[in-house]
């Protein structure tokens with residue numbers, strides 16, 4: 001069974017080929033056009049997907065050594081994401097499914113992030129908790145069995161990745177900000193400023209990151225720095241200290257809330273997914289909390305943290321094996337929930 005996966009929900013155009021659960025190729029083209037805007041511009045993302053979709057799919061097929069007519073099914077993200085961006089991938093997948101007369105499988109992008117932990121071994125055992133931390137979402141999910149998800153909590157305002165990107169923009173750093181802050185923070189003092197740990201100690205498992213972001217903005221203003229100004233950079237060490245202090249606040253909340261939920265629900269298996277799961281401090285702190293083997297923590301390989309079609313193809317295969325097939329009239333759902 002050969003599955004072609006397609007992902008175009010945001011600013012990565014990606015295609016992957018999976019055969020009987022084994023990944024043969026995963027091509028990701030990250031759109032550089034957004035860098036100068038400090039965030040993804042939806043209209044530009046749609047246009048870039050339109051240019052990239054054919055070459056990216058062609059390369060994924062070539063690398064996998066399969067021809068255009070070989071896939072037995074096509075799996076594609078149909079939400080959540082940017083409407084125009086989703087339309088490009090979904091329409092391409094529909095045309096392919098129609099032309100080749102093969103099943104179309106619509107995949108929820110957030111569900112796919114969870115299963116990015118199943119592309120390689122070791123894989124989490126059911127039931128497990130998944131902390132999804134991406135550019136658009138921060139969600140804590142209980143996965144009782146294959147494709148059965150219960151949302152325990154989510155962000156009330158900014159997503160963790162969004163906070164990273166906005167703070168990077170304020171500090172005059174580039175886009176996406178997560179990897180840049182991660183790198184600078186390694187040489188900074190995490191106790192330089194104590195930014196708020198919002199909603200920590202609350203009864204529920206919701207998150208809030210806009211307070212931390214605003215605190216960075218106020219600190220810059222109170223200390224005479226204009227935000228969003230790369231010509232007026234903080235002294236190097238101070239910049240690293242702010243990055244480390246901001247990251248410490250975000251990671252504290254993510255780690256503590258996740259382990260609180262694990263204790264409350266008696267879960268020993270914990271997976272992390274989404275772009276922010278590439279963060280070195282989050283990886284270190286989560287692994288530190290495993291209490292001498294009491295908990296098992298899983299992270300995807302770095303290339304499967306941010307958007308990729310490998311995770312889409314994998315969930316497509318999982319769904320197809322349960323007998324699921326989408327109607328060719330499938331339309332994108334920008335705010336699709338889990």
Ligand SMILES: Nc1ncnc2c1ncn2[C@@H]1O[C@H](COP(=O)(O)OP(=O)(O)OP(=O)(O)O)[C@@H](O)[C@H]1O
Pocket residue numbers: 009010011080081109113133134135136137160161162164165176177178179182274275276277278279280305306307
């Ligand atoms: N090392 C890192 N540390 C912190 N954040 C990171 C790191 N690497 C990437 N990110 C962040 O991950 C985010 C991108 O992740 P991802 O591609 O999963 O998000 P998205 O697809 O845009 O959002 P969603 O999946 O919610 O639709 C960006 O906000 C980026 O800054």
Ligand SMILES: [Mg+2]
Pocket residue numbers: 109113134135274275306307
């Ligand atoms: Mg994503």
